[in-house]
Amino acid sequence: MTATIRKAVVLCSGGVDSTTAMAMAFSQGFAIYSLSFRYGQRHVCELQAAARVSNYFNASQHLILDLPLDAIGASALTTSVDIPKDRSFEEIGKEIPRTYVPARNTIFLSFALAWAEVIGAQDIFIGANAIDYSGYPDCRPEYLEAFEQMANRALKATVEGSMRIRIRAPLLHMTKAEIVKTGIRYGVDFSMTHSCYDPLPNGTPCQRCDSCILREKGFREAGIPDPLLRRSHV
Amino acid sequence: MTATIRKAVVLCSGGVDSTTAMAMAFSQGFAIYSLSFRYGQRHVCELQAAARVSNYFNASQHLILDLPLDAIGASALTTSVDIPKDRSFEEIGKEIPRTYVPARNTIFLSFALAWAEVIGAQDIFIGANAIDYSGYPDCRPEYLEAFEQMANRALKATVEGSMRIRIRAPLLHMTKAEIVKTGIRYGVDFSMTHSCYDPLPNGTPCQRCDSCILREKGFREAGIPDPLLRRSHV
Numbered sequence: 001m002t003a004t005i006r007k008a009v010v011l012c013s014g015g016v017d018s019t020t021a022m023a024m025a026f027s028q029g030f031a032i033y034s035l036s037f038r039y040g041q042r043h044v045c046e047l048q049a050a051a052r053v054s055n056y057f058n059a060s061q062h063l064i065l066d067l068p069l070d071a072i073g074a075s076a077l078t079t080s081v082d083i084p085k086d087r088s089f090e091e092i093g094k095e096i097p098r099t100y101v102p103a104r105n106t107i108f109l110s111f112a113l114a115w116a117e118v119i120g121a122q123d124i125f126i127g128a129n130a131i132d133y134s135g136y137p138d139c140r141p142e143y144l145e146a147f148e149q150m151a152n153r154a155l156k157a158t159v160e161g162s163m164r165i166r167i168r169a170p171l172l173h174m175t176k177a178e179i180v181k182t183g184i185r186y187g188v189d190f191s192m193t194h195s196c197y198d199p200l201p202n203g204t205p206c207q208r209c210d211s212c213i214l215r216e217k218g219f220r221e222a223g224i225p226d227p228l229l230r231r232s233h234v
Numbered sequence: 235m236t237a238t239i240r241k242a243v244v245l246c247s248g249g250v251d252s253t254t255a256m257a258m259a260f261s262q263g264f265a266i267y268s269l270s271f272r273y274g275q276r277h278v279c280e281l282q283a284a285a286r287v288s289n290y291f292n293a294s295q296h297l298i299l300d301l302p303l304d305a306i307g308a309s310a311l312t313t314s315v316d317i318p319k320d321r322s323f324e325e326i327g328k329e330i331p332r333t334y335v336p337a338r339n340t341i342f343l344s345f346a347l348a349w350a351e352v353i354g355a356q357d358i359f360i361g362a363n364a365i366d367y368s369g370y371p372d373c374r375p376e377y378l379e380a381f382e383q384m385a386n387r388a389l390k391a392t393v394e395g396s397m398r399i400r401i402r403a404p405l406l407h408m409t410k411a412e413i414v415k416t417g418i419r420y421g422v423d424f425s426m427t428h429s430c431y432d433p434l435p436n437g438t439p440c441q442r443c444d445s446c447i448l449r450e451k452g453f454r455e456a457g458i459p460d461p462l463l464r465r466s467h468v
Contacts, residue, residue: 066302067301067302068299068301072352073352096394103388104348110337113337137393155337156334
């Protein structure tokens with residue numbers, strides 16, 4: 001008698017959130033199919049972190065897809081517009097910043113959906129968070145629920161009834177500190193990860209962009225030192 | 235006093251349906267932003283038809299994006315699996331064929347959505363049809379409605395209230411013959427178009443794949459000669 005191994009597609013940016021989401025999928029016994037994107041982002045070094053994390057959680061496959069998001073334009077993450085720096089937590093939560101990439105999670109989840117049908121994975125994990133986050137609309141629960149509903153009407157396998165897609169966002173209602181603590185509990189080594197939108201050429205985080213500021217808040221409130229900063233200060 | 239010109243993103247494959255949808259958008263006074271994809275399809279010559287059609291309808295821009303759908307695999311349109319040939323209309327409607335590409339319209343519409351937000355277009359036209367079609371799940375009304383609902387929760391502009399996305403599928407409930415007649419009425423020159431999944435190297439349609447068979451049915455029932463066939467028989 002052999003148990004069927006359940007597969008999960010995990011969106012993997014190599015950051016704190018998606019790494020913790022992957023750790024949770026791993027702990028639930030899923031075989032990990034890790035999915036990353038090269039989309040013209042300035043912080044393309046996050047893909048090295050994504051590879052380390054995927055390897056650490058013994059991913060059955062780590063697929064990196066090239067997407068022409070920069071051909072569409074209009075984000076500080078993919079163009080030469082300045083990355084916002086030194087903003088307070090209040091500012092970060094207040095409005096959608098210019099690092100917003102139009103329809104990014106919709107595009108990422110659409111590819112995850114296609115891959116899920118091909119490999120027979122019913123679960124798609126995404127590290128979306130709607131508490132300590134940058135205010136991106138496609139990280140909110142009402143968006144993710146609508147995507148799941150659409151997904152189940154989109155595929156041959158869901159329409160024929162052999163699959164039901166679940167969009168899993170286990171960090172959705174956690175603070176950044178809770179995410180860090182959850183990651184530690186599930187065995188994440190955060191020195192593998194990368195969060196900065198505007199790193200130095202050697203990958204050292206700027207510690208001034210929204211992503212660095214949210215990361216710092218998470219580790220500080222969790223009472224845990226960030227191994228990335230420890231390393232960069234030696 | 236200047237009237238604001240409304241923009242529409244039109245998904246353009248260069249076939250009968252998307253060309254007719256573009257003609258309808260044009261007749262409604264939209265400035266056309268035509269969007270096509272190079273996704274590893276065998277019938278990549280459809281992109282030349284897409285360019286002709288976009289030019290004919292005076293598109294403000296024709297964007298062709300490269301998508302790595304073939305890296306995900308699993309369709310006769312992108313792999314070396316045989317294209318089904320010589321099927322009857324009954325067979326074509328009965329089950330989802332192996333030319334189905336997982337989540338294709340979801341991926342295409344997601345890029346259309348991103349572009350729509352960047353250029354400020356509220357209308358996205360797609361030539362989806364659920365009558366004389368190949369049975370693809372992502373051509374059905376319940377799918378398109380779910381996509382529109384998701385889209386309006388996904389974008390900065392829709393969440394902030396400055397835009398409302400409409401997915402327009404004006405051919406959804408037409409027969410193929412009605413589509414051909416509608417295209418003619420709106421000025422389409424169908425000799426610009428391409429439908430075949432498995433054309434000869436010079437672009438001549440095979441006349442045996444599902445797409446050719448549906449096209450032939452449309453022109454025959456409309457009582458109009460197909461200019462592509464006329465041309466190829468000279």
